[in-house]
Structure formats: C-alpha cells, structure tokens
Amino acid sequence: xxxxxxxxxxxxxxxxxxxxxxxxxxxxxxxxxxxxxxxxxxxxxxxxxxxxxxxxxxxxxxxxxx
Numbered sequence: 101x102x103x104x105x106x107x108x109x110x111x112x113x114x115x116x117x118x119x120x121x122x123x124x125x126x127x128x129x130x131x132x133x134x135x136x137x138x139x140x141x142x143x144x145x146x147x148x149x150x151x152x153x154x155x156x157x158x159x160x161x162x163x164x165x166x
Contacts, residue, residue: 101143102132104150111157 105128115121
C-alpha cells in the first residue's frame with residue numbers, strides 16, 4: 101500500500117514548498133504503519149483506490165493536451 105501511495109505521489113506535479121514535499125514523502129510510511137492494525141477490507145479498498153488513481157493519472161498524463 102505504501103508503494104502505491106509513493107508511485108501516486110511521484111506522478112503528481114511537485115509542490116512548491118520544500119517542507120510540504122518532505123511531508124508528502126513521509127505520508128506513505130506513516131499510513132503503512134497506521135494501516136497495519138486496520139481491518140483488511142479497508143486496506144484493500146485503499147490499495148484498489150490507489151491503483152485506479154495511478155491508472156487514471158497515467159492516462160491523463162499520456163493523453164495529448166487539448
């Protein structure tokens with residue numbers, strides 16, 4: 101799950117503030133440890149949502165500008 105969050109963040113445009121960039125890189129680590137004790141259904145939902153968002157972002161980035 102943390103890997104999909106990291107991939108998703110790498111696909112989005114970078115933030116202007118360096119501190120905010122560091123916080124966003126730390127978020128997948130925090131969420132991975134936070135979700136260790138959560139019910140598996142919630143983790144699967146989050147994982148599927150991340151994978152679909154990565155696909156959507158890839159499609160948007162790949163399509164020519166209108």
